[in-house]
Amino acid sequence: MIATIWAWLSDPTNWAGAGGIPAQSLEHLRLSLIALLAAALVAVPIGLYVGHTGRGRVVLVNVVSAFRAIPSLGVLFIAALLLLPHLRGNLAFELPSLIVLAVLGIPPILSGVYAGIEQVDPAARDAARGMGMTGWQRLWQVEVPCALPLICSGLRSSMMQIIATATIAAVVGLGGLGRFLIDGQANRKYDEMAGGAILVALLALVVDIVFSLVQRAVVSPGLASRGRT
Amino acid sequence: MIRLEGVSKEYAAGRPAVDNLTLEAATGEITVLVGPSGCGKTTSLRMINRMIEPTSGRILIDGRDTARVPAATLRRDIGYVIQHAGLFPHRTVLHNVMTVPRLNGWGRARAEARAREVLEMVGLPGDFGRRYPGQLSGGQQQRVGVARALASDPSVILMDEPFSAVDPVAREGLQDDILRLQAELGTTIVLVTHDIDEAIKLGHRVAVLRQGGVLAQFSSPADLLAHPADDFVADFVGRDRGYRALSFQHADVPVHPEEPVRLGQPLGRRSEEWLLAVDDGSRPQGWVVPAEVGEGPVRVEHLHRAGTVAPVDGALRALLDAALSSPSGRGVVVRDGVLAGTVRAQEVLSVIQQAPRPDGASIQGPESASATGQRP
Ligand SMILES: Nc1ncnc2c1ncn2[C@@H]1O[C@H](COP(=O)(O)OP(=O)(O)OP(=O)(O)O)[C@@H](O)[C@H]1O
Numbered sequence: 001m002i003a004t005i006w007a008w009l010s011d012p013t014n015w016a017g018a019g020g021i022p023a024q025s026l027e028h029l030r031l032s033l034i035a036l037l038a039a040a041l042v043a044v045p046i047g048l049y050v051g052h053t054g055r056g057r058v059v060l061v062n063v064v065s066a067f068r069a070i071p072s073l074g075v076l077f078i079a080a081l082l083l084l085p086h087l088r089g090n091l092a093f094e095l096p097s098l099i100v101l102a103v104l105g106i107p108p109i110l111s112g113v114y115a116g117i118e119q120v121d122p123a124a125r126d127a128a129r130g131m132g133m134t135g136w137q138r139l140w141q142v143e144v145p146c147a148l149p150l151i152c153s154g155l156r157s158s159m160m161q162i163i164a165t166a167t168i169a170a171v172v173g174l175g176g177l178g179r180f181l182i183d184g185q186a187n188r189k190y191d192e193m194a195g196g197a198i199l200v201a202l203l204a205l206v207v208d209i210v211f212s213l214v215q216r217a218v219v220s221p222g223l224a225s226r227g228r229t
Numbered sequence: 230m231i232r233l234e235g236v237s238k239e240y241a242a243g244r245p246a247v248d249n250l251t252l253e254a255a256t257g258e259i260t261v262l263v264g265p266s267g268c269g270k271t272t273s274l275r276m277i278n279r280m281i282e283p284t285s286g287r288i289l290i291d292g293r294d295t296a297r298v299p300a301a302t303l304r305r306d307i308g309y310v311i312q313h314a315g316l317f318p319h320r321t322v323l324h325n326v327m328t329v330p331r332l333n334g335w336g337r338a339r340a341e342a343r344a345r346e347v348l349e350m351v352g353l354p355g356d357f358g359r360r361y362p363g364q365l366s367g368g369q370q371q372r373v374g375v376a377r378a379l380a381s382d383p384s385v386i387l388m389d390e391p392f393s394a395v396d397p398v399a400r401e402g403l404q405d406d407i408l409r410l411q412a413e414l415g416t417t418i419v420l421v422t423h424d425i426d427e428a429i430k431l432g433h434r435v436a437v438l439r440q441g442g443v444l445a446q447f448s449s450p451a452d453l454l455a456h457p458a459d460d461f462v463a464d465f466v467g468r469d470r471g472y473r474a475l476s477f478q479h480a481d482v483p484v485h486p487e488e489p490v491r492l493g494q495p496l497g498r499r500s501e502e503w504l505l506a507v508d509d510g511s512r513p514q515g516w517v518v519p520a521e522v523g524e525g526p527v528r529v530e531h532l533h534r535a536g537t538v539a540p541v542d543g544a545l546r547a548l549l550d551a552a553l554s555s556p557s558g559r560g561v562v563v564r565d566g567v568l569a570g571t572v573r574a575q576e577v578l579s580v581i582q583q584a585p586r587p588d589g590a591s592i593q594g595p596e597s598a599s600a601t602g603q604r605p
């Protein structure tokens with residue numbers, strides 16, 4: 001079994017062309033990044049608002065847990081059915097999937113941003129106000145920098161979710177590593193299916209490592225080191 | 230000068246946290262607000278920089294109504310120090326201290342130079358600036374908090390229990406530094422504490438608040454100890470107020486010459502029960518018993534260090550303590566650290582008895598305090 005998977009993975013013909021492994025990996029990544037960006041555009045401002053003002057916390061917590069209960073495949077088919085007649089070209093294929101992926105990516109970002117701002121030391125917030133910082137200055141100079149560790153982990157788990165779910169976008173005809181799984185199943189080529197699954201896991205791992213490097217670069221060392229240097 | 234005029238704060242209708250408070254914090258002095266937990270100290274303080282808006286009354290700083298100044302602008306001109314320092318964990322110590330100058334539009338280089346200067350002033354020189362708050366002790370963090378408040382050289386600083394979260398030894402050091410810095414810079418400080426000893430040590434004037442934010446007494450520490458306005462104040466000030474009041478009394482006490490022995494040299498034929506040892510600069514080091522020293526030179530291991538040392542012009546409390554704590558019964562007094570002689574408890578006590586009690590002329594109870602609050 002392992003040998004056949006390896007044979008599939010190392011077969012040069014699987015690495016070439018528009019449907020090859022590199023092309024599908026890039027396509028998978030492209031869809032995932034667009035979905036992450038869309039999710040962040042919605043979730044970050046809301047999370048910042050709720051965390052900074054403390055308004056709407058109960059609503060936010062409930063919405064997040066409701067979102068998490070959404071079955072992704074079901075939503076994908078509904079979105080495809082509803083939107084397909086109204087769209088043309090490439091967009092017709094991509095938009096429903098992207099919407100689903102973005103919607104699934106929202107909860108981790110939302111709760112990461114909100115929780116990050118929420119857990120900022122109340123004394124530091126009080127001092128910031130007492131020193132004469134305006135609301136925006138407090139947000140950007142104190143709250144966001146202090147919340148970055150949790151904001152980053154929210155983005156990372158959102159990205160993991162999106163990469164995993166992007167696999168099923170192949171069901172409605174989209175590219176990405178999901179193709180290998182869907183096509184492999186259709187053709188009963190189990191080595192291709194298993195190879196595709198491994199590639200998805202690898203892609204997720206590599207992306208997470210890249211994100212963690214970015215996190216290390218943007219988060220202040222003062223937030224990480226609680227001990228003496 | 231900071232003036233609270235009939236200031237009240239009601240969080241819930243009908244139950245004031247601060248009730249019609251009229252109070253003046255004189256320019257260049259430390260005014261302390263003290264009282265039991267929940268009496269409205271923090272509320273009163275935070276109304277000064279509009280962290281809390283008063284329900285009624287007004288607050289003037291140098292004659293200017295604070296309600297007319299935008300809150301953020303007002304706060305940038307007022308230093309603010311809080312209990313747990315509230316340092317920004319993501320910024321280095323240096324950048325923490327640079328915050329207010331930068332908010333005030335200073336250039337980076339100027340703000341940085343100033344930050345280094347104030348850090349030095351609070352005893353955190355050099356590479357402390359590069360550390361993050363998480364790498365400092367509680368006492369050091371509090372020092373950074375003070376430096377941050379001093380950075381833009383404000384004429385007014387508000388402090389809410391600045392030292393209550395640090396251990397007693399670090400607290401003493403911080404208190405001494407605040408006294409020194411305040412005397413140097415002439416800053417007007419309003420400080421909140423629940424610790425009457427801290428209030429008496431730091432305050433030029435002390436306002437005692439009772440439950441509901443009512444001013445019980447506003448007077449100098451000496452008057453507070455000598456003439457508590459009522460049972461509540463007397464109770465709050467505590468039992469040993471008679472002894473503590475001696476901290477503010479100075480009088481001439483007879484100083485007897487003392488023939489010391491030098492560390493590192495033999496006693497010769499001295500045979501008193503206790504001998505005072507000094508170093509080469511005539512600074513007192515401790516007491517020795519000749520029988521324990523024997524023939525050889527006086528060494529550090531021979532020293533008994535029980536006695537406290539008082540400045541020759543010190544308060545009566547320090548002189549009495551020196552005499553009472555000395556194993557020989559002779560209280561060591563120094564002038565600029567150099568042995569000046571010894572005093573006797575008997576004689577300090579008789580000076581205390583003859584000294585006039587602190588008079589009540591400068592005392593203000595709640596009534597007279599509000600009387601001075603009237604406009605001239
Ligand atoms: N935000 C608030 N909402 C409602 N009540 C408050 C609020 N802040 C303070 N209080 C109440 O006002 C009163 C005075 O509070 P304040 O914090 O000024 O007391 P304090 O003298 O500083 O006490 P402590 O020594 O414990 O700090 C208390 O009874 C407190 O419960």
Ligand SMILES: [Mg+2]
Nearest residue numbers: 270271272389
């Ligand atoms: Mg308080």
